[in-house]
Amino acid sequence: MRKTVLEAVGLHRAYGDVQAVDNVSFTLAEGGSLGIVGESGSGKTTTARIVVGLEHPDSGRVLVDHRDRTQHRRGRAQRLARAREVQMVFQDPFLSLDPRITVNAVLRETLKLHFPDGDHPRRIAELLDQVGLGTREGDALPRQLSGGQRQRVAIARALAIEPAVLVLDEAVAALDVSVQAQILNLLSDIREQTGIGYLFITHDLGVVRCVTDEVIVMRHGRIVESGRTDRVLANPQHPYTRLLLESVPRPGWDPKQIAVARRALAASKAP
Incomplete structure (x- = not known):
């Protein structure tokens, strides 16, 4: 069983x-890949920013390798060590x-900041190749x-400091479909090679x-709703998850039906 990172x-x-963000809890295994999906305003990006440390929760904790990231760390060395735990790749x-x-x-600036005594030219070449x-x-x-x-x-800059977790916030949303596929394949290869954990923030169920x-x-x-990706997408239990899946354009897709389903969900007592 893989350890929780x-x-x-x-x-x-x-x-x-x-x-x-309202009582959100989850775990990510070492080398695992967890998606957080929802529409704009669902809280997924705020959750990601809390994980990275760009925002502080009102309550709750974020732990990486059992170290509490929500505790204030003083001193430059501690702040750099904290930054090396989690890195983020943005949409743009x-x-x-x-x-x-x-x-x-x-890349050289990043390496000099975190690994001042390293062989920077060699590492830059490795990162570019990666x-x-x-x-x-x-x-x-x-x-x-x-x-x-x-x-x-x-992605290379984020990997340069060898984080345990990489948070990708809509990281392929602005790219053409063919380029999206290339980046997603690249990320899959990197995860297999390094054992890094991914937290994907996206509205795209295809991703x-x-x-x-x-x-x-x-x-x-x-x-x-939460669970194995294949199970959740094949047999969603919550009406909102079903609505997200039904909203993906496909042959015979009728946006009017989606609007009706959305109004029905809003009128229901479902959270």
Whole structure:
């Protein structure tokens, strides 16, 4: 049985009267892949930001390798150690890359910060190769790369500090379908090679089906269904999960029926 690398316990986060995250708990095994799925406003991104440490929960805990990430850590060394536990890849990598420096420089800065005594040129070459990039891309500025290439750079930078968990927040949503498939295959290969744990935040059930072992479905800040991805998608138990599946366009799909189902769900007592 694989050890638990990430555990969220009773997370709560409110903004005024809005309960964005309401008693959310889950675990992620070492080398596992967990999807958090839901529509905009479901609480999935707030949950991800709490896991990474970009936001603090009102209550609850996040543990990585049984270390509590919600406790304040003082000092530069402790903050860097905390950053090495969990890294995040965002939807738009261009916003998180310095447009003035090359890809090699981006990776070098990260490595110098976390591993000042390492062999940086060798490690940069390894990282570029790991994400399917070469010396030409390493010498390029972010604006000289395609969207898919920039996302590969963002993944390489996150992997550079060897995190236990990689959080991917809609990380392929802005890419063309063919490029999405390439990035998802790349991520699957990296997980197999490194044993890193993935937390996928997405509204796309196709992504969930392709790259996750387990899934949790969130609505109004709460988990309404969870389990093995194949089981949840094949036999959803909650009406909201069924609505998400029925909302995926396919032959014979009628958006009017989806609107009727959505109104019925809103009128019901289902959370």
